[in-house]
Structure formats: structure tokens, C-alpha cells
Amino acid sequence: MGHPYDSYRSLFPILSTHVYLASCSQSALAQPVSHAIEEYHHHLLTRGNNWSLAMERVKAARRRFADIIGAEPDEVAVLSSASDAISSLATSFSYQQGKNKVICTEMDFPTVGHIWLAQRKFGANVSFIRSSNEIIDTEQYEKEVTHDTLLTCVPHVCYYNGYKQDLGEIADIVHSKNSLLFVDAYQSAGHIPINVREMDIDILVAGTRKYMLGIPGTTFLYIKKNLAERLEPRVTGWLGQEKTAMFDIYKLAPGVGARRFETGTPSFISVYAAHAALELLHSVGVHNIYAYLQEVTCFALEYGREKGICISGSQSVEYRSSLISFYVENASEVERRLKEKNIVVSARNDVIRIAPHFYNTKEEVRYAIDELIDLINGR
Ligand SMILES: Cc1ncc(COP(=O)(O)O)c(C=O)c1O
Structure with missing residues (x-):
């Protein structure tokens, strides 16, 4: 399935240069805003x-x-x-x-x-x-x-x-x-x-x-x-x-x-x-956003597990938001290194938080996880 909100992506200029997954800190700025x-x-x-x-x-x-x-x-x-x-x-x-x-x-x-x-x-x-x-x-x-x-x-x-x-x-x-x-x-x-x-x-x-x-x-x-x-x-x-x-x-x-x-x-x-x-x-609808992000969350949980990376908190989509926290040593350093690659995520203590919104695609989430794993493995 393609991205149902593809037509909104051009409203968020940062998405053309960055993989922006930091809505738990500051969401991407939209043109109308x-x-x-x-x-x-x-x-x-x-x-x-x-x-x-x-x-x-x-x-x-x-x-x-x-x-x-x-x-x-x-x-x-x-x-x-x-x-x-x-x-x-x-x-x-x-x-x-x-x-x-x-x-x-x-x-x-x-x-x-x-x-x-x-x-x-x-x-x-x-x-x-x-x-x-x-x-x-x-x-x-x-x-x-x-x-x-x-x-x-x-x-x-x-x-x-x-x-x-x-x-x-x-x-x-x-x-x-x-x-x-x-x-x-x-x-x-x-x-x-x-x-x-x-x-x-x-x-x-x-x-x-x-x-x-x-x-x-x-x-x-x-x-x-x-x-x-x-x-x-x-x-x-x-x-x-x-x-x-x-x-x-x-x-x-x-x-x-x-x-x-x-x-x-x-x-x-x-x-x-x-x-x-x-x-x-309001124009997108919070219910629609939630339904889409549940799919993205399922994907991120499965993909993270498949890659053997530890996820904090509930493993069930029913008890989580789209924010997925991956345990990482030196999380702030990893956040900084991902930013150098134009991937914006957010570190807290021992985790990297990947926090997609409706404007993000599953491919962006997959790419951020792959790059995160490469950094963890010292590549
Ligand atoms: C759940 C939650 N509550 C409260 C705050 C703090 O908000 P403020 O800086 O507006 O006081 C934050 C900030 O990250 C937060 O994530």
C-alpha cells in the first residue's frame, strides 16, 4: 500500500531534504503554519x-x-x-x-x-x-x-x-x-x-x-x-x-x-x-492519522524485531503510540551522527526515539532503523 498522505508531503519542506522522525520533540513545520x-x-x-x-x-x-x-x-x-x-x-x-x-x-x-x-x-x-x-x-x-x-x-x-x-x-x-x-x-x-x-x-x-x-x-x-x-x-x-x-x-x-x-x-x-x-x-482527521500510524507502528515493531534490536515498553500496538524507542548505548551521540546523515530522531538517556507522523512513510522508518543498526554495529 502506498502512502495515503503523499499529497500532503509537499507541505512540509524539510521532508525533501531530511528523514524527519522527531514528532515526539518537534514536528516538521508545515507551509500553512x-x-x-x-x-x-x-x-x-x-x-x-x-x-x-x-x-x-x-x-x-x-x-x-x-x-x-x-x-x-x-x-x-x-x-x-x-x-x-x-x-x-x-x-x-x-x-x-x-x-x-x-x-x-x-x-x-x-x-x-x-x-x-x-x-x-x-x-x-x-x-x-x-x-x-x-x-x-x-x-x-x-x-x-x-x-x-x-x-x-x-x-x-x-x-x-x-x-x-x-x-x-x-x-x-x-x-x-x-x-x-x-x-x-x-x-x-x-x-x-x-x-x-x-x-x-x-x-x-x-x-x-x-x-x-x-x-x-x-x-x-x-x-x-x-x-x-x-x-x-x-x-x-x-x-x-x-x-x-x-x-x-x-x-x-x-x-x-x-x-x-x-x-x-x-x-x-x-x-x-x-x-x-x-x-x-482537522482537515486530515486525527482518527485517520491514528489508523495510518498504527500500521506504521506494526511495521516498525516487526522490522525492529526482525533486525534483533531491543524495543522499550509494550510490544503490542494496542498499548503504544507511533513513538518507538530503541535501546542504544551513547544515544545522544547516535542522535548526532544520524543528524549528520540528515536523519532527525530524538535521544533520551539510553534510547533513540523514532517518532513518525502522518506525513512520514514506512520507507523512511525502515531507512532510519537500517542506519541506526549500522551505527550500532560500528559501520
Ligand atoms: C509528556 C510531556 N509533558 C510535558 C512536557 C513539558 O512541556 P513544557 O516544556 O511545555 O512544560 C513534555 C516535553 O517534552 C512532554 O513530553
């Missing part, structure tokens, strides 16, 4: 202040992201980084005795652990669910989430090895203990379908520079509306208020839903990029 960045820049350069237009773009990006995850626009805040979004969230809890436990997992991105550990001095009792063989069984949630758990934080997909968790099953367990479920979807949003209602997710964060085809500076924070309205973040600002246009310094009145988590002026140039990127994703 690049044009949106230029549009913002050009407007500023030639016509000056463009506040209203830029705020319209923030609204449109929020709406499109909400649509992609099955939420209402008021349930989505537009922020700059996942770390900022989670930190804001952390300031909105009171960590009362008896309901102050925050659970993270060893498979979370480190920033998640750092932020919750920093809340210990405000009363949070933080613990970690350990992984075994680089996966986490849902029974572990059953055991470790207890009735004093305020919040359970899980990654949808693990940044290190692409392990994908069953969020619906985890939500059932977490909610049966009266805990809230927080999902870090930075490594899944844009290529794995998410429906916050069907999956019963309370809070979700996702930045745009990885599989959502954007650039750094825009992150979305989803919070279920009735939950958001019970929370008052201590990290706030004028754009998080109910009536931003009042300029009333004496009145603190949190905005509707998740909007109260917004603070000051967002990075407009990044929001322009995010909006164009989300429109492109």
Missing part, C-alpha cells in the same frame, strides 16, 4: 498593533482544540507551556488533611513530578506509581489510588517509550476512589483520538509543538466546566478575569470555566501557528 507565522509578523511590521485580530485567533485556536478533544471552548485555557499550566492548576487546590494525596507515575514527564513535589510545602502528599518492565498495569492504579487521593496524574502516552494507557479504564478506577484524573496528553494530542467526555477526563494538558504541528509557546489546559468553577488559581492575571475589558484593579472575579486559568498576553505568534496547525490536523 509557516505562513501563519509570517502573517502575524507581517501585520506587526506593516500595520502595527493587531490586538483584536490576535485575540480572535486565540479564540479560534481554543475552539478548534476544544472540538478536537470533544470539549466546550469555555473548558479550555490557552497558556504558554505545559509546566505553566500544571503549576497554575497546582495553586488552585487546598490540600486538606484526609484529601491531600497527589499521585504521579514514573512514566510522567519529569516536569509533572517536579511541580507536584514543589507543592509539598503547601500540604500535598506526593507519591509515585512505579513502572515495571517500562509499563504500568491498571491494577496498580487499583492498589495505589486511595480514598485520600485528591488527584491522579497520568501520561496518556509516555514520552520515553510511547507506552499508551487506557484512559477510560484508569478514569473508572480513579473516580471510584473519588479522585480527580489529570492527563498529560502532550505526547498523544494530534495523532491519537481523545474525547474528554467519553474518557471521563477531569483535567488535560497538551502543548502544540509535538504532534499538534505547532511551535513552542502555546499549550491548552482543559478542565471540566463544573470543576473549573470550583477552583481559584493563585497564579492569575487580567485575562483570567470575568470582564477583562473593565480594567478594574479592585475586583478579582475569576472568568468562566477554564478561562480563569489564563493570565496575561499569550504568545500571539505561537497561537497563529497553533491555529493553522490545528486546522491542518
Whole structure:
């Protein structure tokens, strides 16, 4: 079978010179995203202040992201980084005795652990669910989430090895203990379908520079509306208020839903990029992207096994994203040497991550694996 998205490849100039497989870090830049960045820049350069237009773009990006995850626009805040979004969230809890436990997992991105550990001095009792063989069984949630758990934080997909968790099953367990479920979807949003209602997710964060085809500076924070309205973040600002246009310094009145988590002026140039990127994703369809990438994943798993190279995490396509991590000594050095051959992948500790998106072909994945094996074998 040929590549079903061949006609999109010309939108990504880097694909004509590189084998680009680093969507787990930064996806390839598409022409429409690049044009949106230029549009913002050009407007500023030639016509000056463009506040209203830029705020319209923030609204449109929020709406499109909400649509992609099955939420209402008021349930989505537009922020700059996942770390900022989670930190804001952390300031909105009171960590009362008896309901102050925050659970993270060893498979979370480190920033998640750092932020919750920093809340210990405000009363949070933080613990970690350990992984075994680089996966986490849902029974572990059953055991470790207890009735004093305020919040359970899980990654949808693990940044290190692409392990994908069953969020619906985890939500059932977490909610049966009266805990809230927080999902870090930075490594899944844009290529794995998410429906916050069907999956019963309370809070979700996702930045745009990885599989959502954007650039750094825009992150979305989803919070279920009735939950958001019970929370008052201590990290706030004028754009998080109910009536931003009042300029009333004496009145603190949190905005509707998740909007109260917004603070000051967002990075407009990044929001322009995010909006164009989300429109492109929408036109291809996240469900279609997921179906194609499952095929690519099956291929990569089989080909890697055939070549005798060790793969981290689940070996079953059902429990993984398209990100495949191959164990390699000196991973950073190998990443650098592959880059010299115009193959862009991403190293973490002891693995090389090959992270295709819909614009990649199986042949590119095969070529990257072959070149990786040659380097491992000292050729
Ligand atoms: C799963 C995941 N969460 C969070 C982050 C950190 O995001 P930010 O730098 O926007 O805080 C990353 C970055 O790589 C990530 O992969």
C-alpha cells in the first residue's frame, strides 16, 4: 500500500531534504503554519498593533482544540507551556488533611513530578506509581489510588517509550476512589483520538509543538466546566478575569470555566501557528492519522524485531503510540551522527526515539532503523 498522505508531503519542506522522525520533540513545520507565522509578523511590521485580530485567533485556536478533544471552548485555557499550566492548576487546590494525596507515575514527564513535589510545602502528599518492565498495569492504579487521593496524574502516552494507557479504564478506577484524573496528553494530542467526555477526563494538558504541528509557546489546559468553577488559581492575571475589558484593579472575579486559568498576553505568534496547525490536523482527521500510524507502528515493531534490536515498553500496538524507542548505548551521540546523515530522531538517556507522523512513510522508518543498526554495529 502506498502512502495515503503523499499529497500532503509537499507541505512540509524539510521532508525533501531530511528523514524527519522527531514528532515526539518537534514536528516538521508545515507551509500553512509557516505562513501563519509570517502573517502575524507581517501585520506587526506593516500595520502595527493587531490586538483584536490576535485575540480572535486565540479564540479560534481554543475552539478548534476544544472540538478536537470533544470539549466546550469555555473548558479550555490557552497558556504558554505545559509546566505553566500544571503549576497554575497546582495553586488552585487546598490540600486538606484526609484529601491531600497527589499521585504521579514514573512514566510522567519529569516536569509533572517536579511541580507536584514543589507543592509539598503547601500540604500535598506526593507519591509515585512505579513502572515495571517500562509499563504500568491498571491494577496498580487499583492498589495505589486511595480514598485520600485528591488527584491522579497520568501520561496518556509516555514520552520515553510511547507506552499508551487506557484512559477510560484508569478514569473508572480513579473516580471510584473519588479522585480527580489529570492527563498529560502532550505526547498523544494530534495523532491519537481523545474525547474528554467519553474518557471521563477531569483535567488535560497538551502543548502544540509535538504532534499538534505547532511551535513552542502555546499549550491548552482543559478542565471540566463544573470543576473549573470550583477552583481559584493563585497564579492569575487580567485575562483570567470575568470582564477583562473593565480594567478594574479592585475586583478579582475569576472568568468562566477554564478561562480563569489564563493570565496575561499569550504568545500571539505561537497561537497563529497553533491555529493553522490545528486546522491542518482537522482537515486530515486525527482518527485517520491514528489508523495510518498504527500500521506504521506494526511495521516498525516487526522490522525492529526482525533486525534483533531491543524495543522499550509494550510490544503490542494496542498499548503504544507511533513513538518507538530503541535501546542504544551513547544515544545522544547516535542522535548526532544520524543528524549528520540528515536523519532527525530524538535521544533520551539510553534510547533513540523514532517518532513518525502522518506525513512520514514506512520507507523512511525502515531507512532510519537500517542506519541506526549500522551505527550500532560500528559501520
Ligand atoms: C509528556 C510531556 N509533558 C510535558 C512536557 C513539558 O512541556 P513544557 O516544556 O511545555 O512544560 C513534555 C516535553 O517534552 C512532554 O513530553
